[in-house]
Amino acid sequence: MKPARVPTFPMRERAKIWRGTIPGSHEPGFEEQPIVERRPPEGMRGLLPNARFLHTFRMGECNIILTLKDEGFGERWALSISCPDRHPTWDEIKVARYRLCGPDLVMAMVLPRPHDYVNVESQDHVFQLWQLLEETAW
Numbered sequence: 001m002k003p004a005r006v007p008t009f010p011m012r013e014r015a016k017i018w019r020g021t022i023p024g025s026h027e028p029g030f031e032e033q034p035i036v037e038r039r040p041p042e043g044m045r046g047l048l049p050n051a052r053f054l055h056t057f058r059m060g061e062c063n064i065i066l067t068l069k070d071e072g073f074g075e076r077w078a079l080s081i082s083c084p085d086r087h088p089t090w091d092e093i094k095v096a097r098y099r100l101c102g103p104d105l106v107m108a109m110v111l112p113r114p115h116d117y118v119n120v121e122s123q124d125h126v127f128q129l130w131q132l133l134e135e136t137a138w
Contacts (some may be wrong), residue, residue, distance in 0.1 A: 015055040015066060018102045022095055030091045033060030035099055057100070062092050066100050076131035077101055087125050097129055106132040 016039055024030070040056045044065075048054060049065040052075065058064070065080040081088045081096050088096075097107055107129040 031093045079129045082126040
């Protein structure tokens with residue numbers, strides 16, 4: 001599945017899609033949707049000033065943002081996945097994670113302490129995965 005080329009994209013490096021087998025089982029009836037890279041919305045770069053790479057995608061009903069960011073602990077990949085009116089399924093999260101981050105990274109979905117929780121009602125269906133640093137024991 002090669003991502004479609006979108007006219008008016010600025011010339012930049014495109015994200016790579018890993019083509020291997022997604023590990024684990026899938027819910028009955030799950031069909032993997034193609035991942036299509038899209039132009040990031042105007043102004044998004046300004047919201048992520050510490051992101052070196054910024055890629056946005058559509059996968060079926062899911063919107064995906066992939067960034068390489070430095071939050072003061074060294075550079076690491078971050079993946080956000082959301083649907084407009086439901087939570088992404090585990091299969092959708094898993095496919096996005098492996099297709100966009102490859103098989104070699106260790107990614108985690110962090111559930112913060114209640115006072116650090118930042119989701120607001122308009123973003124209730126957003127899940128974020130972060131690359132664990134190599135020093136992180138898991």
